[in-house]
Amino acid sequence: MKNSIGLDKSKVKTLTEKLNDLLANYQLYYQNLRGFHWNLKGNDFFTLHVKFEELYNAAQLSIDEIAERIVTLEAVPLHTYSDYVKQSSIKEYKNVTSSHETVSKTVENLKILIDKERDALKIADETGDESTVDMMTELIRFQEKTIWMLNSFNHK
Numbered sequence: 001m002k003n004s005i006g007l008d009k010s011k012v013k014t015l016t017e018k019l020n021d022l023l024a025n026y027q028l029y030y031q032n033l034r035g036f037h038w039n040l041k042g043n044d045f046f047t048l049h050v051k052f053e054e055l056y057n058a059a060q061l062s063i064d065e066i067a068e069r070i071v072t073l074e075a076v077p078l079h080t081y082s083d084y085v086k087q088s089s090i091k092e093y094k095n096v097t098s099s100h101e102t103v104s105k106t107v108e109n110l111k112i113l114i115d116k117e118r119d120a121l122k123i124a125d126e127t128g129d130e131s132t133v134d135m136m137t138e139l140i141r142f143q144e145k146t147i148w149m150l151n152s153f154n155h156k
Ligand SMILES: [Fe+2]
Pocket: 037, 053
């Protein structure tokens, strides 16, 4: 059985579950970045305050793209905080203020997102869904580069 964009319905169902899981994790990643942006203390404040804003703005765009891809694939994107918190492997961080810790926690969150994107990419490939493959590739490339830069910043 094909959906209205010619993809196998049962494969797409598995894919949209993966994308919803990714979406939930992205929302927690996003909110963690907001917390870091606000609560950071110390000499790196001006550098990282701006960097976290840049990252959460990028995350906001990705969140919308992922959610709208889910709708395009004829499923419903998760859209409540309670679902996000329940679903996400990325956990909430509270009262993190040091530059070293905010950066290392951001790297940890990004690694989780990349794992989930690689997984979604594999399923998208098996589904013949090149648009989602392309989207995942772009997200992974950006996040891998971000990890490099954040690790360079934290290098002792
Ligand atoms: Fe701000």
